[in-house]
């Protein structure tokens with residue numbers, strides 16, 4: 001039996017007739033006016049709305065970030081919102097230059113209560129809305145268009161009158177035709193023109209017209225078309241601040257806001273990390289950081305993003321997704337090998353040219369710009385390669401593996417990652433490294449050594465005491481350097497070792513400094529690596545040889561099993 005096609009119950013959006021649309025040619029070159037609606041639209045969508053303590057913390061944070069317009073609540077709807085607005089005003093907690101904004105329905109008793117809440121405010125935005133969408137007009141309000149306009153203009157007239165009675169406050173008026181996106185465009189313009197005619201904004205004292213995508217219904221280009229069409233047709237454009245208020249029902253709230261600003265909007269209402277009704281309001285952090293990556297300062301301070309994210313999580317009692325753009329716990333983290341390799345090389349180049357433009361592969365911004373550190377960038381699991389392992393050993397433990405050893409060791413880590421199925425921390429990597437290369441002290445161990453040189457000769461004589469299967473032996477060798485002398489001494493003792501490759505470097509500074517030596521040796525026709533760490537470079541190199549010998553005896557491991565000569569080049 002064929003199931004009915006459920007998609008037939010949905011209507012596609014009708015394109016705006018705007019063949020000469022200009023917005024696609026625009027670029028974002030300055031930030032819009034930002035308004036945070038976290039404490040109203042965000043708050044009304046919370047499982048547990050904010051109490052006074054959480055509201056206080058949120059407001060203080062928004063001010064610190066640099067918001068100049070903050071919708072602090074719906075004071076006629078809830079006692080907490082009312083009390084909080086009073087607290088802000090009575091205790092003079094709103095810094096100069098910051099406007100508090102409050103929302104009210106277009107109903108007289110709610111408007112009166114709103115003005116009670118705002119009495120004595122220094123600077124306030126009164127935001128009134130009514131639903132203009134045809135479905136709401138029919139289903140929710142049962143009004144025709146003129147009646148709908150009357151709801152808006154009556155409310156506007158009352159608000160204007162109350163504002164005039166309190167001239168001590170620097171008032172701004174804001175009107176939202178709710179569900180602008182599904183209101184007929186001609187009607188949206190008609191009702192806004194009527195509201196503006198009632199209020200009487202001027203270019204010196206404009207009003208805000210907020211055009212909400214209360215529910216996102218179409219692709220973002222459609223919203224941009226609607227905004228451009230509206231801006232071209234509305235009567236008093238130069239006396240209006242056109243604001244957008246995108247929600248995220250289709251997951252394109254950020255794109256919708258950006259295109260709407262390109263289409264002429266001056267102001268954006270949204271929330272931090274996109275909390276809000278249903279799928280949320282547009283995320284202002286992403287919008288701001290998107291501007292930042294285009295070389296435009298957003299005029300909001302997200303230079304230390306993690307404490308902001310934690311504070312928002314506390315206030316909203318909702319987690320921020322670990323993959324949230326720019327801020328999630330995992331966004332500056334690469335697990336996969338080829339990404340790690342490219343980041344490591346990009347970071348190395350950056351260290352050489354710290355003032356160049358940001359061009360590190362896979363990282364759209366410098367993690368330092370949002371207070372993140374490089375260490376978090378590379379993490380290791382079974383998807384990782386040698387680059388990530390080598391990066392963590394180098395950055396966090398000062399161990400700079402030679403390339404061939406790094407190939408071998410990454411297989412040790414891969415085996416642990418696959419066995420555990422978990423992330424391997426840098427501490428675990430170091431432990432695996434120590435188990436594999438540093439703790440190999442039996443059956444052979446170096447006890448001590450003494451070097452002497454022949455007068456007028458580059459040759460050195462080495463006398464070393466080694467432990468061999470529990471008993472001590474003294475061995476002697478002479479050669480052009482201490483390591484060669486040690487190899488000679490071992491050979492004379494019946495242990496035949498040939499050095500294939502050798503690297504050394506120091507780790508740490510001053511009295512704490514130590515030397516690390518890496519050898520690749522051939523024993524019984526097998527290549528094997530050893531690593532030694534000691535205060536003296538000679539002892540480190542001899543320990544490295546002993547380590548290689550012990551590893552060989554224990555496992556007969558090759559230098560790089562399963563690795564072809566080609567990959568080792």
Ligand SMILES: CC(=O)SCCNC(=O)CCNC(=O)[C@H](O)C(C)(C)COP(=O)(O)OP(=O)(O)OC[C@H]1O[C@@H](n2cnc3c(N)ncnc32)[C@H](O)[C@@H]1OP(=O)(O)O
Pocket residue numbers: 041044074076077078104105106107129130131140141151178214277
């Ligand atoms: C898209 C948005 O986010 S808009 C903001 C939404 N936020 C909230 O609603 C949060 C707080 N709201 C509330 O606490 C309450 O809804 C209140 C206090 C505002 C109103 O409460 P009540 O008077 O009990 O009404 P209720 O909650 O049932 O809302 C429906 C009523 O509001 C009317 N209404 C809804 N919006 C508007 C509006 N913008 N202008 C005029 N009337 C409106 C409806 O017609 C309906 O009236 P009716 O009861 O006469 O039919």
Ligand SMILES: CC(C)C(=O)C(=O)O
Pocket residue numbers: 041103129176178179210212213214215245247
């Ligand atoms: C009140 C309005 C602006 C609103 O929150 C919406 O339409 O989403």
